Amino acid sequence: MDRIALWSHPVTPSPSLTGTIHIVGAGLAGLAAAVRMAQSGRRVVLYESAGQAGGRCRSYHDTALDRRIDNGNHLLFSGNHAAMGYLQAIGAADSLDGPERAEFPFLDLASGESWTVRLDRGRVQWGLLSAQRRIPGTTVLDYLGGIKFLLAGASKTVAECFDTARPMYRRFWEPLAVAALNTRGDEGAARLLWPVLRDTFGKGEAASRPRYVRNGLSESFIDPALRLLEDQHSKVHFNSRLKSISFQGRAVSGLDFGDGVTPFAADDVAILALPPWIVSDLMPDIKVPGETRAIVNGHFLLPHSISDWAPMGLIGGTAQWLFARGDVASVTVSAADDLVNEAAETIAEKIWPEITRALNLGDTQLGRYRIVKEKRATFAQTPDQVARRPDTHTGYKNLFLAGDWTNTGLPATIEGAIRSGNSAADAARRLVPTG
Ligand SMILES: Cc1cc2nc3c(=O)[nH]c(=O)nc-3n(C[C@H](O)[C@H](O)[C@H](O)COP(=O)(O)OP(=O)(O)OC[C@H]3O[C@@H](n4cnc5c(N)ncnc54)[C@H](O)[C@@H]3O)c2cc1C
Structure with missing residues (x-):
């Protein structure tokens, strides 16, 4: 069990605890650190430049659709143990949805x-011996290729590990790399995968189930954390x-928020x-990754609600993952640095026919979208950029x-963000005496 989950009741900061x-x-990352510190009885003050929490993982009311949407679809795995521990700690463990079995439908x-x-229950995937259970055009040996991520040197890209002409690359390794790394396979760092x-498919079916939020990212990951911080008497300044930052020798001596x-x-x-x-602006002496990659999400109003929809992988087009919640279909395009420069209308017109195909909507016309x-x-x-992570x-x-x-050793994901917050909290906890 995650350590923070042991603290299930509000702990009022004791005056004997030193250090804010x-x-x-x-x-x-900040919320995970704050929750962990507050639940161990520390005095926590959280500062945020925006008017709301959540950063790149949040929900809001969208006026074009007149629906509450997420800034982007977020897919997790049941084996993301830091994310699951965090949700448990903030009382939101039951706010995720997902199929009972590890299943990922794909459409080319x-x-x-x-x-x-589909994954078998055990660690050994005997089902792969049957051609019907394999991705079309692949062999059993293709699946063993996953070990190449372990053996890859720090400078290897995903594409350098595989024969990119094989269906397994185009139909599995490349979509996996793009989704997890938000970086094309020919430049993404193989080792990060x-x-x-290891923590999902390598542990078998139970760790590989896709998970996503039932109502919204903020409802699952953000609002319950803020409520917990309030219960713990932590302060949150939006x-x-x-x-x-002011320094005295090798220590911080103050923070300036403009006042x-x-x-x-x-x-x-x-x-x-x-x-x-x-x-980097605040502390130029710290080396950080300087390059970024884009993600485009398209949210489209449907003529009717869709229920029991598991995220579908799409290849061979523009859209990469298709989610549906109620009467909104949402599509993710990662590593989207070319697409991001196109007009919203052009993007919507590219993606909508792919959605109607995947959802069997016939010739339904494009309606409201964001x-x-x-x-x-x-x-x-x-x-190169991974080598710059501090x-x-x-x-x-x-x-x-x-x-x-x-x-973190992980891709830039929810799991990585939460683990980084937990690590920072643990480091701070070791430093501050309990009085
Ligand atoms: C569209 C999209 C789709 C994604 N899909 C997935 C997915 O499917 N699965 C997955 O696991 N991950 C996904 N991710 C990644 C995931 O959202 C991030 O890894 C995670 O949210 C990062 O959290 P963070 O706390 O590290 O950073 P951030 O969320 O960026 O938090 C940084 C915070 O600092 C605040 N801030 C900035 N400057 C200042 C300042 N000077 N003073 C005070 N505050 C400041 C910002 O406002 C922000 O709230 C996706 C990301 C995006 C954008």
């Missing part, structure tokens, strides 16, 4: 073929943009859970870093 934990950035928009990737495979420096007491600690380019472009959705997970510890004794772009 100042956490800057209320995305998932170019050839019209469809198939479902190993922990993803519209508070960190402008500069004068908030001085640090001797045992105060700062956790920066900020985007890499902000950390295209959401996240130009800096994640850092570019190329070997550790939790900064060399300043009371300053720690968190964020999906820090050196």
Whole structure:
């Protein structure tokens, strides 16, 4: 069990506990750190430059659709143990949906073929011995190729590990790389995919079930965390943009949010859970990844609601993953640096025919839609950029870093963001005496 889940009741900060934990950035990394610190009885203050929490993982009311939507579809696996531990800690473990079995339907928009990737219950996937259970055009040996992610050197790209002409590459390894790394297979760092495979498919069916939010990202990941922080008497300041950091020797001595420096007491600690380019502006001596990759999400109003829809992988077209919640179909296009520069109307017209095909909607006309472009959705997970990820510890004794772009060993995902927040909290907890 995750350690934070042991603290199920509000803990009022005890005056004997020394040191305030100042956490800057209320995305998932900052929230995970704040929850972990608050639940261990520490005094927590969380600062966020926006008027709401969640960062790149949040929900809002969209006026074009007149529906509440997520900034982007987020897919998790049941084996994402840090994410599941976090949801349990904030009382939202039952807010995810997903099929009972690990099943991933795919449609090849170019050839019209469809198939479902299904896992057997055990670790050994005996089902793959049957051609009907395999992705069309693949052999059993193709599946053993996953081991190449473990063996890949730090400079290897995903495409360099495989014969890219084989159907297995185009139909599985490349879509997996693009979805998990938000970086094309010919430039994405192969090694980062190993922990993803190890913790999901490598552990068998139970760890590989797709999971997604039932109502909204904020309802699952953000609002319950804010309620917990309030219960724990933590302070959350919105519209508070960190402008500069004061140092004394190798320690932070204050934070400036534009209204004068908030001085640090001797045992105060700062956790920066900020985007890499902000950390770089504040602390130019810290090396960070400088390149980013885009994600485009399209949300389309449907003529009727769809129930029991499991996310579908689409290949051979523009759309890559299709989600449906109620009467809204949402499509994700990762590594979308070309697409992101096209007009929203052009993107919608490209994607809508793919949705009508996947959902069997015949010649239903394009209705209301919203295209959401996240130009800096994640850092570019190329070997060069991965080598620039900094550790939790900064060399300043009371300053720690968190964020999906820090050196978690994982791709920039919810799981990585939450693990980074947990690591920063654990480092801060070790530093601050309990009085
Ligand atoms: C469209 C999209 C789809 C995605 N799909 C998936 C998916 O399917 N599965 C998955 O696991 N992951 C997915 N991700 C990745 C996931 O959303 C991120 O890994 C995660 O949300 C990152 O959290 P974070 O806390 O590290 O960063 P952020 O969410 O970026 O948090 C940083 C916070 O710092 C705040 N801030 C910035 N500057 C300042 C300042 N000066 N002072 C104070 N605050 C400041 C920001 O407003 C923000 O709230 C997706 C991301 C996007 C954008």
